[in-house]
Amino acid sequence: MHPPAGASRNSLVFRDEWFRLMFERSADAMTLIDPSTGQFVDCNRASALALGATDPAQVFGLSPVDVAPEFQSDGRTSAEVAREATELTLRHGSHRFEWLMKRVDGQLTRVDIVATQLSLGDHSLILTTTRNIEQSKRIEEDLRVSESRWGRLFEQAPLSIQIFAPEGTSRRENAAFRELFAEVIPDLDEFNIRTDPQLLEAGLSPYIERAFSGEVVSIPPIPFEMRIGEGRLAKGVRWIGSTMFPVVDPESGQLIEVVCVHEDTTNRKQAEEEIQELNQHLEQRIAERTRELRESEEKFRNLFEQSRQGVMLHDENANFAEVNPAAAALFGLAKEDFAGRHPAEFAAEYQPSGERSDEMAQREILRCLTEGTARFEWTHLHSQGHEVALDVVLSRIPNGEKSLMQAVVTDISQRKRAEEELKRSLERERELNQLKSNFVSMVSHEFRTPLGIIQSSAEILNDYLEQLDPIERQDQLRSITKNSRRMARLMEDVLLLGRLDSGKMEFLPRPLDLEGLCRSLVDEVASTTEGRCPIEFSTQTRPDHAQADERLLRHILLNLLNNAVKYSPPGQRVTFNACATSEAWVFSISDRGIGIPKSDLPVLFEAFRRGSNVGQTPGTGLGLVIVKQSVELHGGTLAIDSREGEGTTFTVSIPFPAH
Incomplete structure (x- = not known):
């Protein structure tokens, strides 16, 4: 049976009405x-808006070629691509392709088009659904640029870097690695860090496996023979240590690769061996001299008194029996001040190691009497109150049934200070490496946009200088200048933070006109932000004289004012108030911008940390760190009152310097 003719017509009417509703109300651009x-016979509002038209009727009668540039991204003419797309759609029923669209306002936009054939009896129409892919294309281009930069950084890094696959095979090496391991490069395909016999024999397997389990691991230097595998002759030996960094997929937690940074310590090891040999030679000379001193009392007395090396003799009870002038000078005392006294009496209660001085002295004396000699470091108090570090070589001197002891002491205070300085330098180096890592991450993000703008403007001037009118040339030059200054400010912030962190920024308060300074800063911010937000400045209770470090105060107020403008909607007022209490200047800067999420406040003053709600607003995460440290140099305080979506108030209190 067939449905009644009326029912068929009703069904067709319903489908036509359904298609019309879907067509007109779809969020996708449809034509x-x-x-x-080859002309548009209909389009929905979304399609008209995508083309920059105010009414779909403006599109009727146009063709796809009319709303496209002359050439597409692949170099072919738009007419050629349109004909090909039409033919493929009619042949296969549908066709998908990318299209460079030109809006009514002249703006070019990349879109993805799905074309579908609609058959209406002996007549056909083509339905197109268009989606904007401009942002995804830009992201792809940015990603390619970022990958290219990483590749150059990796290859040109001065440190030897090797990247391992999860199974342990070598995946990639940089130029510094190839230079360091030049002898084994031909055999590198056979190397597996997790199974290499030489590394297993050296006991490094636990370190390596920890790295492949997701832990950052430092591997101590070992003498690495320049060979891979067994049965090959070594082509030299290098002392090499390394640090291994696992790279893990943040979503799945799976290990992607392990980055290994090598450190060649061969020269240092050779120097240590030379120093050790020198020390052994020195100890041998001391032992020989001691034997000579025992053979002749007269010669011993002469050498003992005139020796520049501190020598101290102990009786059978370990008390001082006699000291030579050099030893007495190390203590700042006369020789007579030592007689019958114990070494612990000249030291603080505890040694730098935390051990009690009397217990350590007893232990080393017992070791000397048992083994014949003992060498250790000892710290005593100088008569003027400061500590002096000594290297002590304690030797047993047989004397019939009793044993005496001789202590040869050397002032190593300067060496200890050098060691402490070295430790501090290494710690600063570690912090600097972390700062470098953060800096690279920040630079890759913050430099990309201004560099891209500078490059684009430079290319426009280079390619079209003669075609551009003077106003357009000035616009491009201003764009280059503006973005160059933006990068310069970024580098200035980084250098300033480095000086603050290293303690090289001095606090130098001077008399100054604070109100005049504040007003000049308001004008400066208004100029650099092109009047984005009006800044309302007020001041009350001005003292007759004020002192502050103008450099630091400028950094404090400029950063806070710039942030207030940057994170506020255009035209929104920013208020800046400066007043004086009986003890301090108080500065208050308020905005009605995006505010700071409560969860971000605890880490707001860490370098390179920014609020989670800043979106695409540019920034480095350094400004508030500089503000905090500059306020602290003044001995002041910094308070924040912020509500997300409502605004933020920073209050800075700078105490008056004591006269």
Whole structure:
């Protein structure tokens, strides 16, 4: 049976009405094209808006070529691509392709188009659904640029870097690695860090496996023979240590690769061996001299008194029996001040190691009497109150049934200070490496946009200088200048933070006109932000004289004012108030911008940390760190009152310097 003719007509009417509603109300840009004429016969509002038209009727009668540039991204003409797309759609029923669209306002936009053939009896129409892919294309281009920069950084890094696959095979090496391991490069395909016999024999397997389990691991230097595998002759030996950094997929937690940074300590090891040999030679000379001193009392007395090396003799009870002038000078005392006294009496209660001085002295004396000699470091108090570090070589001197002891002491205070300085330098180096890592991450993000703008403007001037009118040339030059200054400010912040962190920034308060300074800063911010937000400045209770470090105060107020403007909607007022209490200047800067999420406040003053709600607003995460440290140099305080979506108030209190 067939449905009644009326029912069929009703069904067709319902489908037509359904298609019309879907077509008109769809959020996707949709058009109908007559393939015989190549013109739009209908389009929905979303399509008109995508083309920059105010009314779909403006599109009727146009063709896809009319709303496209002359050439597409692949170099072919738009007319050629449009004909090909029409033919493929009619042949296969549908076709998908990318299209460079030109809006009514002249703006070019990349879109993805799905074309579908609609058959209406002996006539056909083509339905197109268009989606904007401009942002995804830009992201792809940025990603390619970022990957290129990482590749150059990796290859040109002065440190030897090797990247391992999860199974332990070598995946990638940089130029510094190839230079360091030049002898084994031909055999590198056979190397597996997790199974290499030489590394297993050296006992490094636990370190390596920890790295492949997701832990950052430092591997101590070992004498690495320049060979891979067994049965090959070594082509030299290098002392090499390394640090291994696992790279883990943040979503799945799976290990992607392990980055290994090598450190060649061969020269240092050779120097240590030379020093050790020198020390052994020195100890041998001391032992020989001691034997000579025992053979002749007269010669011993002469050498003992005139020796520049501190020598101290102990009786059978370990008390001082006699000291030579050099030893007495190390203590700042006369020789007579030592007689019958114990070494612990000249030291603080505890040694730098934390051990009690009397217990350590007893232990080393017992070791000397048992083994014949003992060498250790000892710290005593100088008569003027400061500590002096000594290297002590304690020797047993047989004397019939009793044993005496001789202590040869050397002032190593300067060496200890050098060691402490070295430790501090290494710690500063570690912090600097972390700062470098953060800096690279920040630079890759913050430099990309201004560099891209500078490059684009420079290319426009280079390619079209003669075609551009003077106003357009000035616009491009201003764009280059503006973005160059933006990068310069970024580098200035980084250098300033480095000086603050290293303690090289001095606090130098001077008399100054604070109100005049504040007003000049308001003008400066208004100029650099092109009047984005009006800044309302007020001041009350001005003292007759004020002192502050103008450099630091400028950094404090400029950063806070710039942040207030940057994170506020255009035209929104920023208020800046300066007043004086009986003890301090108080500065208050308020905005009605995006505010700071409560969860971000605890880490707001860490370098390179920014609020989670800043979106695409540019920034480095350094400004508030500089503000905090500059306020602390003044001995002041910094308070924040912020509500997300409502605004932020920073209050800075700078105490008056004591006269």
